Amino acid sequence: MKARVQVMLKDGVLDPQGEAVRHALGALGFDDVTGVRQGKVIELDLAETDKARAEESVTSMCEKLLANTVIESYRVEID
Template sequence: MKAKIHIMLKNGVLDPQGKAVGHALASLGFDGVNEVRQGKYIEIDLAETDRAKAGGVVDRMCKTLLANTVIENYVIEFE
């Protein structure tokens, strides 16, 4: 089963990557851009087929390696 994980900086945490993209878009002539935020997207293909078990495993993966929970939020979906 495939886990899809979105990792974003928490609201209020400065997002320099997003700011850089926003400025680059403005300098290319794209106006009307209010805000840009950039995060990570990770797809993990798991051998596990039980959704509840996979959920627990992926949650531990996020907490121990993938996300810095001090400044980042993560959302896990399965397909």
């Protein structure tokens, strides 16, 4: 089973990497980009075959390691 976790900074948290990308895009002539938020995607291969248990396990991984839940939010997808 595969899991995909998307981690993004929460709204209102300063995103200096996103701002740097927005600035660079503007310098390249893409002036219509008014905001960029940068995050990360983590893909996991799981031995678990039960979707509910896999989602529970990955959520626990996010809470303990994969996301800093003070400043980041996350979304889990199980395939």
